Amino acid sequence: MARARLIAITLAGVAALAAGLWIGQGLSGSQEPPPQVQGFVMSERPPVVPFTLTDQDGKPFGPERWRGHWSLLYFGYTYCPDVCPTALTELAQLQKALRERNAEGDLHYWMVSVDPQRDSPQRLKTYVHFFSPSFEGATGSEAELKKLMYQFGVVAMRAPGGGEDSYTIDHSSTFTLIDPEGRLIAIFTPPHDPETMLPQLLAVQAYYQHIR
Incomplete structure (x- = not known):
């Protein structure tokens, strides 16, 4: 996917999310200002609307798994x-950096x-696991996926052309951070430089301790 198209799709999704929520720096009701990140820190931490997916082991997967x-x-x-x-790969590098700091x-x-259609739980x-043995996967019906994607400002659409089993999908490329209460707290937009993202992630986690 061309870089310009990737950025356009990502920003379109985040803009749609912003239409329904206050997102940004300095908008929180807390006296503690949110940290600056490559992306957005939520001024309000909306709970995740219930959904039902299937995890990589074929077990039901819902928002309670994020609490x-x-x-x-x-x-x-x-x-x-x-x-x-x-x-x-960048996510695996971030994980490695966190572990080296004993901060994971x-x-x-x-x-x-x-x-x-093509991604079974086993696949x-x-x-x-090719990227990290501790990474986990989930999938589900298109209806349930759309329900979840809408909440996080994620856009995905099948690209023109391609056969029934050889198509590509244009999609957002964001990292979404969910806090221990199962609420959306931050969205990290590309580019995802692990060295940049690491201190920002830790800053958001520290911010959470002040506003919870």
């Missing part, structure tokens, strides 16, 4: 030729497939 720990989400698909492998804590990493599991 009690931090979660970092990426929406992509296993047949993605360029954007997804790059993003997951209880952070979980998820890839949610936007291609349920998704094999794919994400």
Whole structure:
């Protein structure tokens, strides 16, 4: 996917989210100002509307799986030729950097497939484990995926051309951070430089301790 098209799709999704929520720096009701990040810190932390997906082991997966720990989400698909492998490589580098600092804590990493037609739970599991054995995957029906994607300002659309099993999907390339209460707290937009994202992620987690 061309870089300009990727950025346009990502910004379109975030703009749609902003239409329904206050997003940005300095808008929080807390006296503690939100940290500056490559992306957005939520001024209000909306709870995730219920959804039902299937995880990489074939088990039901809903928003309760994001409670009690931090979660970092990426929406992509296993047949993605360029954007997804790059993003997951960067996510693995971020994980490595956090572990080197003993700062990973209880952070979980998820890839949610936007291609349920081709991405079975087993295929998704094999794919994400290539980047890190601790990465997890989930997928589900188009209706349930759209419900979840809408909440996080994620856009995905089948690109023109391609056969029934050889199509590509243009999609947002954001990392979505869910706090231990299962609420959306931050969205990190590309480019995803692990060295830049690491201190920003830690800053958002520290900010959460002040506003919870």
